[in-house]
Structures are given as structure tokens and as C-alpha cells.
Amino acid sequence: MSSSRSSKADPAPDRAALAEIGAQVCERLDADPSVYRVPVEQIDIFVVQEFLTPAECLRFIDLVDMTAVPSSVFDKDKVSRFRTSYSGDVDRNDPFVGMIERRIDDLLGIDSSFGETVQGQRYQPGQEYQGHCDWFPPQSDLFRTEAKMGGQRSWTAMIYLNDVEAGGITEFPHVGVSVTPRQGMLLAWNNAHANGTPNTYTMHAAKPVERGVKYVITKWYRSRRWGY
Numbered sequence: 001m002s003s004s005r006s007s008k009a010d011p012a013p014d015r016a017a018l019a020e021i022g023a024q025v026c027e028r029l030d031a032d033p034s035v036y037r038v039p040v041e042q043i044d045i046f047v048v049q050e051f052l053t054p055a056e057c058l059r060f061i062d063l064v065d066m067t068a069v070p071s072s073v074f075d076k077d078k079v080s081r082f083r084t085s086y087s088g089d090v091d092r093n094d095p096f097v098g099m100i101e102r103r104i105d106d107l108l109g110i111d112s113s114f115g116e117t118v119q120g121q122r123y124q125p126g127q128e129y130q131g132h133c134d135w136f137p138p139q140s141d142l143f144r145t146e147a148k149m150g151g152q153r154s155w156t157a158m159i160y161l162n163d164v165e166a167g168g169i170t171e172f173p174h175v176g177v178s179v180t181p182r183q184g185m186l187l188a189w190n191n192a193h194a195n196g197t198p199n200t201y202t203m204h205a206a207k208p209v210e211r212g213v214k215y216v217i218t219k220w221y222r223s224r225r226w227g228y
């Protein structure tokens with residue numbers, strides 16, 4: 001496969017790889033009877049109920065509690081209200097984590113080397129993650145750094161580890177999709193359009209938890225092998 005990512009002005013670095021991964025993963029998920037495609041035109045977005053068992057979710061919640069520290073955001077200048085949850089990378093060397101990562105890789109059919117380490121996240125009442133896209137803004141310093149470490153983010157997979165008493169929904173305001181957390185449910189979406197350009201319709205927010213606690217894990221995939 002060839003791609004032209006030499007030009008600084010390229011508005012869509014990794015475009016060919018993103019287009020290819022997008023098409024491959026969609027084909028696989030559309031053929032999987034355990035997967036539901038959310039009927040919106042602008043984003044490829046899929047749901048799998050009970051992807052993790054309740055026991056697996058509880059085990060992951062303990063791991064999130066062990067690693068969670070105040071979350072960071074891409075843009076360090078953003079006000080502190082923007083992402084108020086606690087998060088952390090869980091230990092990849094833990095065999096249980098590895099097993100779940102392999103299961104997500106297999107669902108999507110993406111090479112495991114493209115996947116970032118799973119990140120756990122915990123929201124207490126009032127905590128949220130305001131509207132954002134998971135892809136790195138092309139032309140940004142962040143993108144230039146990340147381009148050397150696997151490139152643009154292709155797919156996002158997140159799993160809700162518990163039911164939330166009230167609040168904590170994931171909202172995609174541009175396409176009118178709201179997802180209520182359900183224990184064990186996986187949500188996955190393509191961060192790019194079919195042609196490989198970043199999809200601005202993927203903007204999403206974790207609305208504030210109103211009652212109870214919310215736990216999620218997120219795994220992001222790149223357009224190439226991830227790492228330094």
C-alpha cells in the first residue's frame with residue numbers, strides 16, 4: 001500500500017490506511033450477528049450487548065480503581081471542567097487484561113499491534129467528559145508527535161463496566177445518538193469517513209453522572225503499529 005504523507009499540508013495524514021481499516025472493520029461487524037449497527041448515516045457506530053460478563057466487569061472495576069488518577073486531555077490549556085473523571089492505563093501485562101484486549105481485537109479484526117493500552121475511567125457524581133473527538137487534529141503539534149507513534153486514531157472501542165443510577169450517558173450530539181450505560185455493553189465507532197478523513201460527526205460527550213458512579217474502559221486503535 002502506498003500513501004503520500006510527505007506533504008506538510010496534507011489535510012488527512014494516514015488517509016489511505018484509515019479508509020482501508022474503516023472498510024475492513026465495517027465489513028466484519030456488519031457480518032457478525034452479535035453486533036448491532038446504529039442506524040445513522042454520518043458515522044459507522046456499532047453496539048454489542050453483554051460483551052463482558054458481570055464478573056469480568058467487576059474485575060475490571062477493581063483494576064480501574066487501582067490506576068485512576070485525574071484525567072488528562074489532549075489540550076493542556078483546556079479548562080479543568082472539560083474532563084473531570086479519573087483515568088489511567090491498566091496493566092497490559094496482566095493476563096486478564098490481555099485476554100480482554102484480544103477479544104476486542106478479534107471483534108474488530110484489527111491487528112493487536114495497532115491498539116493502544118486500554119484506559120480505564122471512573123466518573124463520580126458531577127464528573128463528565130465534555131464534547132470532543134478522539135482523533136488528533138491534523139496539522140497540530142500533537143498529531144506531529146503521534147504520527148511517529150502509530151499515526152491517527154482509527155477506531156474507538158469502549159465498554160461500560162456498570163449500570164449508572166442516573167446520568168452518565170454518552171451523547172453524539174451531531175447525529176442525535178445517546179447511549180445509556182449498560183453493564184458489559186461495548187460501543188465501537190470509526191473515527192474516520194469512508195475516504196479516510198477525520199469525521200467531525202463523531203464528536204461525543206460523557207454527560208455528568210447524576211447519581212452513582214460510572215466506570216468505562218476505552219481502547220483506541222491507530223492507523224499503523226502503535227508505539228515509540
Ligand SMILES: O=C(O)CCC(=O)C(=O)O
Binds near residue numbers: 121134169207
Ligand atoms: O465515558 C464516556 O461515555 C465517553 C468516554 C470518552 O469519550 C473517551 O474516553 O474518549
Ligand SMILES: [Fe+2]
Binds near residue numbers: 132134
Ligand atoms: Fe472520547
